[in-house]
Amino acid sequence: MPKDAPPHISEAPDAPSATTAKKPRFPSRRRRRLEVDDVNVVDKSMLKKAVSGTVVGNTMEWFDVGVYGYLAVTMGAVFMSDADKDVQLLFSLGVFASTYLARPLGGVVFGRLGDRVGRQKTLAITLLLMSASTFAIGLLPGYATIGFWAPVLLVLMKMLQGFSTGGEYAGATTFVTEYAPDKRRGFLASILDLGSYMGFALGAGVVSIMQLSLSEEAMLDWGWRIPFLIAGPLGAIAVYFRLKIEESPAFQATLDAQEVGNSSAAGDGQALGTFGIFRSYWRPIVLAMVLVAAANTVGYALTSYMPSYLTDSKGYDPLHGTLLTIPVLVLMALCIPLTGRLSDRIGRRPVLWMGAGSTIVLAIPAFVLIDQGPIATTLLGLALLAVPVTFYVSNLASSLPALFPTASRYGAMGISYNFAVAIFGGTAPLIMQGLITLTGDDMMPAYWLMFTSVAGAIAVGIMKESANRPMPGSMPSVDSNAEARELVAGQDENPLLDVDSLPFDTLGSKPAEPAER
Incomplete structure (x- = not known):
């Protein structure tokens, strides 16, 4: 690294962990040794609240998104009733894609907010907006009632959904990975995606019940509204759970350091603006975008496009297409947490x-x-x-936040994840159709999936391993005081711990109080 490089550059390259920084040749050059009080011992009760509250909210978010995917054919018929079926389907998928066009803006706005005022408050706002906009869709009149304004209003509500969702996944993954102990980060972060796909399944189940209970005419007339209206009370419950969570210890330590003026590097100890994040972390941002594109193309092919x-292409009726x-x-x-745990054992790269x-x-x-x-x-x-x-999604939640330091993690995640999803993920159904x-050629979707995953494989080859290592800009995080003492005693021989890259001068001596007294 050049001598005149700014202090935060060691966090910026595509190395996903603080431990990848080059160790000094002479031990005497170390700032100081790691002590037991430096290690964050996770408060287990707060960890459970953080994971459960975030998962409940994440499930609610993706229930809202999933319902539209499973009602795509019906929504096209309701909001473009004068067009032929092919145009109706393309319109419906285009509206779905428009949701993702608003996500980058949401990622930028909520990412900046989350790095400055906190993860917990920002995540409550994103969930509230998502639930309100989904509920509003259930109240919209169709094309037969107000004509051209019906699809316009639908697009506006879907874009508001996308705006709020732009801050959701980036914030949820940031929040959970900052709470999790280093050795279990892959497993705990993967539970978020368990919630996501259970939300999709819940949306499919509600839509299936409606299709079984109602005639096609009733579904077109009023039945399609019910799954969207359910988002109101479910969203209120999810917001309640999310408000019970406290701020993550790693981020709270960064805020405390900023308040006392103990930040030695803007990129490590202070939240950067949008352009500052691009300038400092463009390499890991590009890497994250490629990984997100590969994973979400196949993910959305299964969840949102397949019904x-x-x-439309295979002749199934809407009920069987959903069921x-x-x-x-x-x-x-149910298998996602298993592959998340696998990544804690063998590494993120092999699983990706x-x-x-x-x-x-x-x-x-x-x-x-x-x-x-x-x-x-x-x-x-x-x-x-x-x-x-x-294999893909169980690791994104733990791999991507580890590309960025604590102070700018939410913002960098909001940018990289949402731009990639907007370009490749949300548009995947539209591109494939x-x-x-x-x-x-009905095989074109398969070729598209293969192409994006070739790019994903190349990105994994460039990415450095982050499993079982401290997050950039954070001190080590463990499950118990005994583990903290063991870590400190073996710090010189531990290949997963680079003491010289730890932010002593940025965060002070202790990020959070231990849970065990």
Whole structure:
């Protein structure tokens, strides 16, 4: 590193962990040794509240997003009733994509807010906005009632959804990873995505119940509104749980250091603005965007696009197009914490490589099986698509926040994650349906998944390992005082701990009080 480089550059490259900084040749050059009081011992009761409160909110967010995906065909018929079916479907998928066009702005706004006023308050605001906009969709009149204004209002509400969601995932992953002990970060962060896909499954279940209980005419007339209106009371419950959480110890330590003027580097101890984040962390931002693009393309292909694909391209009725995805989503969601735990044992990179490799290998067989027609082969094809999603998403929540230091983590995550999702994730259903319409080849979605995962595999090769290491800009985090003493005693021989990269001069001697007294 050049001698005139600013102090925070060691955190900025695409190394996902503070431990990747180059160690000095002479031990005497160390600022000081790690002491027991420097180590954050996790408060287990607060950790449980943080994880449960964040998961409940995350489930609610993705229930709201998922409901629209499962009602895409119906929404097209309601809000573009004068158009033919192909145009209705493309319109509905385009509206879904518009949600993601608003996400970068939400990521920038809420990311900056979360780095300055706190993660907990910001996450409560994002959830409140999401629930309110989803509830409002359930009240909108259709095209037959107000004509052109119906689709306009729908787009506006979906963009408000996207704006709020832009701060949700970035904040939730930042919050949980800052709370989690270093050795269990992969497992605890993966529970967020368990909540996400259970939210999708819950949305599918509610839509299926409506489709079983009501005629197609009733669904078009008023039945489609009910899943959106449910978001009101569910959102209020989720906001209550989220408000019970306290601020993360790592971020609170950063705030305390800023208040006493103990920040030695703007990039490490003080929250940067949007342009400052781009300037300081553009390499890890690009790396994160490629990983998010690869993972979310296959993820949204399974969750948001597949019901429409089965209905429009494979001839299933809307009910079966929804029902077939539910068991796959539930099984996949239950497996996500297992792959998160696996990453704590063998590393984030090997598990992410499994996600990229399985997408490249299984995409074509999955769509071939779905194309056969029988329900059994369709379910098997969906299951094959779920395999890479399980490896991918279980690791993004722990890998991406570890690319950035504490003070600017929320903002950097908001930028990198949401720009990638806007360009590649939310538009995935529209891109894949457009490729089929353009070429007449139902296998085009498989080719698109393979292409994005080749890029993802390259990104994993560049990324450095972050499992079992302290987060950049944070002190080590452990489960018990005994583990803290063991860590301090073995600090010279521990290959996962680079004492010289720890932020003694930025955060002071102790980020948080230990849970055990």
